[in-house]
Amino acid sequence: MDLRPDPRTRLSVAQLLPNILTLGALCAGLTAIRLAVAGDVERAVGLILLAAVLDGLDGRLARRLGSESAIGAELDSLCDFVNFGVAPALIVHLWAYGGAGGEGWIAALIYAVACALRLARFNIGSREPSAAAEPKATFTGVPSPAGAMLALLPIFGANLAPSAVLPAPLCALWLLVVAALMVSRLPTPAFRPVSIRPEQVRLALLAAVALGAALLTYPWLTLVLLDLGYLLLLGLGWVRPGWRLGRKDE
Numbered sequence: 001m002d003l004r005p006d007p008r009t010r011l012s013v014a015q016l017l018p019n020i021l022t023l024g025a026l027c028a029g030l031t032a033i034r035l036a037v038a039g040d041v042e043r044a045v046g047l048i049l050l051a052a053v054l055d056g057l058d059g060r061l062a063r064r065l066g067s068e069s070a071i072g073a074e075l076d077s078l079c080d081f082v083n084f085g086v087a088p089a090l091i092v093h094l095w096a097y098g099g100a101g102g103e104g105w106i107a108a109l110i111y112a113v114a115c116a117l118r119l120a121r122f123n124i125g126s127r128e129p130s131a132a133a134e135p136k137a138t139f140t141g142v143p144s145p146a147g148a149m150l151a152l153l154p155i156f157g158a159n160l161a162p163s164a165v166l167p168a169p170l171c172a173l174w175l176l177v178v179a180a181l182m183v184s185r186l187p188t189p190a191f192r193p194v195s196i197r198p199e200q201v202r203l204a205l206l207a208a209v210a211l212g213a214a215l216l217t218y219p220w221l222t223l224v225l226l227d228l229g230y231l232l233l234l235g236l237g238w239v240r241p242g243w244r245l246g247r248k249d250e
Contacts (some may be wrong), residue, residue: 022076025054029083037193040106044091044157045152049187051083052145080206084148089175090151094154096171107172107179111151114142114179121183138187138237146230150173153227158218179235189233 032047058076062068089108097104119140142150154171158164181188214222 008050011209016067018065018067018250020056021054021061022072022079025051025083027077028054028086029079032083032087033090036087036094040093041091041155044087044154048083048087048091048148051087052148053091053157055083055145057157070200073123076126077123078124080114080144081116084144085112085119088148089115092151092154092171092175093113096168101172102170104172105170105211107175111175111179112213114182115147118142118144118147118182139190140188140189141184141186142178142181142234144182146188147178149223150178150227150230156220156223160224186234187237189237 028051030045032044035044093108
C-alpha cells in the first residue's frame with residue numbers, strides 16, 4: 001500500500017499564511033486578556049484592534065491564494081469567539097468593575113454568549129446552498145468584530161474625556177445592548193471589498209493614509225467617531241427599506 005501523502009493535498013507556505021494570520025489574531029486576543037488582568041487596558045484595546053485587522057485580512061488572503069478550507073473556517077470562527085466575544089467582555093468588566101461586581105459579570109457573560117450565538121448562526125448559514133450565491137448588501141445583526149468595537153466604546157470615550165465619570169452599571173447595560181444587537185435579526189451594513197476604478201486609486205490611498213494617521217495621532221477620538229458613525233449607519237439602515245434587500249450572517 002502506498003502511504004505517501006497525496007501531492008494534491010500539499011499546501012505551500014504562502015497558502016498557510018491565512019491560518020497563520022488567524023492564529024496571530026488569536027494570540028493578540030489572548031494577550032489582550034492578560035494585559036487587561038494586569039491593568040494595562042490601553043494596550044489590551046490596541047491588541048483587540050490588531051486582532052480585528054488580522055481577522056479582516058485572513059479570509060481575503062485565503063480567497064486570493066485559493067487556500068480556503070473547512071479547518072480554516074472553523075479556526076476563524078473559534079478565534080473570533082475569543083477575540084471579539086471573550087476578550088472584550090473581560091476587558092470591559094475588568095476596566096469598569098476591577099473584577100468585582102455581580103451585575104458586571106452577568107453582562108459580560110451575556111455578551112460572550114451572544115457572540116457565540118452570532119458566530120454559530122453564521123456557521124449554519126454559510127453551509128446553506130444559498131451561501132454560494134453573490135454576497136448580499138447587508139448582514140443579519142451586528143457582526144462580531146463590529147460588536148467588539150461597540151462594546152469597547154465606553155473605554156474609548158473615557159480615554160477621550162478622562163475627567164468624565166462613567167458609572168460601572170452603565171457599562172454593563174451597554175454590553176447588554178451590544179449583545180442584543182449581535183443576536184438580533186436587524187439588517188446591518190456589510191462593508192465588502194469594492195472594485196476601484198484607476199482614477200479612484202489615489203483618492204482611496206489618501207483616505208487610507210488619513211484614517212491611519214488619525215488612528216495614530218488621535219486614537220481615542222477616531223475610535224469614538226468610527227463607533228458613532230457605525231451606529232448612525234445602523235439607524236439609517238433600520239429606517240430605510242433599501243438595507244433590507246438582502247441578509248447574510250457573519
